Amino acid sequence: MGNVMIINASPRAPKSNSKEYAKLFAQYCQLQTEYCEVKKSNHLELCHMMAGFSDVLFVFPLYADSIPVTLLNFLKTLEANLPQTKPTISVMINCGFIEPQQNDTAVAMLQLFCRKNGFPFGSAFKIGSGEAILTTPFRIFLKAKMKKFSTSIQNRKYGTFQVTMPISKRMFIAASSSYWENYGKKHGISKEEMSTMQIE
Amino acid sequence: MKLVLSDRNLDVFQEHHPTFDFIDLSKLQISNCVGCFGCWTKTPGKCVIRDDAVNVYPRIAASDRIMYVSKLQYGGYDTVMKTMLERSIPVQQAFIRLLHGETHHIQRNVVPKEAVIIGYGNTSSEEKQIFRHLVERNAKNMCFERYQVKFVAENEVEQAVRNEVAVWET
Incomplete structure (x- = not known):
C-alpha cells in the first residue's frame, strides 16, 4: 500500500480553494494521506518528508x-535537496x-521538473471554473x-483528467459576473466601481 | 512609452536612452501576491500591498512597446519576473470576457502592445517549447498584439538587449 x-x-x-480540493481528494483516496501547506519557512522540512511517501500530490x-x-x-529548494527515494508526483490545478x-502549461512545467530531477510523473487533474464550481450544483461532476x-x-494507473462546468461560455460569463458582483458587494463595492478602467 | 522590465541590471541603460523606461526588478521590494482579490473587489485597480509593485504595473499597462528580460526556470519566468507578473493583476478586472473563443479577464486601461521577451539561461529545447506556449498564453492576458520570444545564454543578455534597443530606436 502506498501513501500520499x-x-x-x-x-x-x-x-x-486548493485546500477544499485537497480535502475532497483525501476523502476519496483510500491510501493514507497527509496534508501539508507550503510556507516560506518549511521548504526543507517538506523536502525531507517526501522520502516517506510513495506519491506526492501538488x-x-x-x-x-x-x-x-x-x-x-x-521546487527550486526541492531541486537542491532531492530525497533519496523519489515519490511519484501528481498535480491538481484549478x-x-x-x-x-x-492549465496545460503548468502541467508541462511540472512534468519538465520531474524529468529533470528523476521523479516519476503520475496523474494530472485540470479543473476549469475552479473558483466557483464547488459552490454550484455542478460539484457532482x-x-x-x-x-x-x-x-x-491509488492503483498506480496514472492518467490525465479534467473537469469544468457543463455550460456554454456565454452562460459561464454571465454566472461569473454575478459571482464577482456579489463578491464585491460583501466589501461594499459596486459592479461599476469594480469595472473601473483606472489603474492606481 | 517603451518599457524594459528586467530581473537584472543592464549596462546598456547606464547610457542615455531618453525614450526608454528601464526597471530593474532585482533592486525593488516586491512581495508575493497573496491571492486576496483585493485589487478586484475591495480597491479595484489598486493592489492592497503598497510596496514597489504599485509603481510598476501602471507602467506595464501604459507601455505600447515592452521588453521582458528574465531568467527561465522549468519553462517559465524565474522568481523575480514571475513575482512581478503575478502582482500585475490589478490591471485586469474580475469580470470575464470571450477573447478568441476563450474566457479571459477584462483589461482596464491597458495599451495594446508589441512585446519582446528575452529568456536567458541554460535552456533545453523542451523548456523553450514550454516557454513559447506560456508567452502565447500571456499574450492574451497581457494585451500583446504582437510578440517575439528570444532565447540567449546568460552572457549574451546585454548584447541581445542592445540589439533590440537599436531596433526600437530606429
Whole structure:
C-alpha cells in the first residue's frame, strides 16, 4: 500500500480553494494521506518528508498562466535537496476560467521538473471554473472526476483528467459576473466601481 | 512609452536612452501576491500591498512597446519576473470576457502592445517549447498584439538587449 503527501502550494493555502480540493481528494483516496501547506519557512522540512511517501500530490491554482511563485520557489529548494527515494508526483490545478486546458502549461512545467530531477510523473487533474464550481450544483461532476483521479493514483494507473462546468461560455460569463458582483458587494463595492478602467 | 522590465541590471541603460523606461526588478521590494482579490473587489485597480509593485504595473499597462528580460526556470519566468507578473493583476478586472473563443479577464486601461521577451539561461529545447506556449498564453492576458520570444545564454543578455534597443530606436 502506498501513501500520499498532499502539498497545497496556493499563496493563500489556509483559505484556498486548493485546500477544499485537497480535502475532497483525501476523502476519496483510500491510501493514507497527509496534508501539508507550503510556507516560506518549511521548504526543507517538506523536502525531507517526501522520502516517506510513495506519491506526492501538488495542489495549486493557476497564476498568470503558470505555476504560482509559492510553488516555483519550493521546487527550486526541492531541486537542491532531492530525497533519496523519489515519490511519484501528481498535480491538481484549478483555474478560474471555464477551459481546463488553460492549465496545460503548468502541467508541462511540472512534468519538465520531474524529468529533470528523476521523479516519476503520475496523474494530472485540470479543473476549469475552479473558483466557483464547488459552490454550484455542478460539484457532482467535480466529485465524480475526483474519484477517478484519486483511484488512478491509488492503483498506480496514472492518467490525465479534467473537469469544468457543463455550460456554454456565454452562460459561464454571465454566472461569473454575478459571482464577482456579489463578491464585491460583501466589501461594499459596486459592479461599476469594480469595472473601473483606472489603474492606481 | 517603451518599457524594459528586467530581473537584472543592464549596462546598456547606464547610457542615455531618453525614450526608454528601464526597471530593474532585482533592486525593488516586491512581495508575493497573496491571492486576496483585493485589487478586484475591495480597491479595484489598486493592489492592497503598497510596496514597489504599485509603481510598476501602471507602467506595464501604459507601455505600447515592452521588453521582458528574465531568467527561465522549468519553462517559465524565474522568481523575480514571475513575482512581478503575478502582482500585475490589478490591471485586469474580475469580470470575464470571450477573447478568441476563450474566457479571459477584462483589461482596464491597458495599451495594446508589441512585446519582446528575452529568456536567458541554460535552456533545453523542451523548456523553450514550454516557454513559447506560456508567452502565447500571456499574450492574451497581457494585451500583446504582437510578440517575439528570444532565447540567449546568460552572457549574451546585454548584447541581445542592445540589439533590440537599436531596433526600437530606429
